[in-house]
Amino acid sequence: MIKPALTALALFVAASPALAHDDAPPSAEQQFAEIASWEGRWKVAETDALQIVFEITARGKTVVERWETASGLHSMTVYHLDGGHVIATHYCPQGNQPRLESMPGEEGRIAFAFRDITGLDEGESHAFTLDWAMRGDGTLVRTEVYRSAEGPGEPGRYTLSKAEDE
Template sequence: MAAGVLRNGSTRLILRRDNLEPAVARLRDPSNNLLKLMEIPARQLTMNGIASDTIPGDMPALAQAGFNRFKLLEGHWQGRSTKGWEETITFKTIAKGSVVVETSFDAHPNETMMTMFYLDGTRLLLTHYCVAGSQPRLEATSFEENGDAITFTFLDATNLPSRDRGHMDKAVFRFVDKDHFSAQWTWYQDGKENWMEEIKYERKR
């Protein structure tokens, strides 16, 4: 019965084969939950500390599925923020199904803003045409809750001489059902990121 010796300073640990083999057999048992846990890929942590379901190899399929979720939003929506103000938005698919355009009314008096969602190869991107005068481009970097939550993070921007100039920097969209979803953005300025109020939307009939 073979044995091995591990030395760590003054510590001497004897490993005997007859002690190891039962443990190895248990580990190899398909019903062992520990083995199943070991096979789960490491999960990315999001800014909310929630484990993400995003696995790099799955990104193309997740990006396509995410884009399809935005296509399903086509129509008119009424939104109400956690601060109490309301807005109306519309979603429309254009350019032979390659772009989803969101048009926002009433969020800023007498102003209209747009956000465009589209695929770039295997990536899901958005470009936000902001009342601040910049056009930040964000990339979907996290798909959580079986695709019901998509997080976009800052990629680059036009008309933004420095990232420290105030701009929309991150966005989280949560899909509840076919008639409800929510959106929450961050405002980044002078090295500080601040979450803005969440807006909950309901489809208008």
Template sequence: MKKIILITALFLTSAAFLNAASPLDQLKSLVGSWEGTAKWTGDRTGEYNLEAVYSLTGNGSAVVENLIAEGQTTMTSVYHMDGGSLRMTHFCGAGNQPRLIASSFKEGEKISFKLVDVTNLSSPDAPHVTAVDLNLQSPDTMSITFTFVSNSKTSVELIQLHRK
């Protein structure tokens, strides 16, 4: 009897794991248009309105995020799986491309990314993103936190978005 209970428990645990949404599936739920505000703190300061547009590309294998603010360069990030790891490449207004990997994932809540490397970085002190947190607060509300380093000084950009 104990063996049957143990086998049943293992089967149910495995089934729940296989049915759990992947981090990329969570991001696919963002597809559409969003609007909100961005606020810088730290070495860089300022506040502005912006729009975000999420779409799928690569036959649904990647999520494209475009952050659009009047008078500023559009920033694009692409989220995709690499085996079992969620990756992010951020095409920054600074002209470089930080590549990040999800370091933690809490389904339906938060995905944290840490820096792997940066392509087209002119020097180690050049401005670049070092970390990103996505907080999925509800199906229609989210925030994105970018940690940005320039000349060894840190700034944080908090973006609050709601679905249009």
């Protein structure tokens, strides 16, 4: 009789948000909500030639990240929930579409790791990791690593701040 009662108590504690551990990593739902909160136009500190726009679509179930240049759309990454992960599908100017999935992490950071890819042609590189860090001043730092046949390349890093007209 004690064992079923302890099991029920353990299930209650695990399921109760009020009793949840404060140090638990953000859930996929929390990560997705963070990404959705970035809706709008962002400037890129490293270049004036690029702006990044986040747009919520599909009844709030999808966030589209568009890279825009003076010559038009450069690339796009689409975020959505899939079970216990946020999936980021990157539509690369090279023509391939890697899918990355969010990893458990700490507050203020969302890291994605390679899951699979479509449309990869011989000799092309592809997005392999993606990391978002949210700073206390409201800026975002986007770090990405591409992988080729020779292995992972050097990280590319972009600092985003909300465009003033937003």
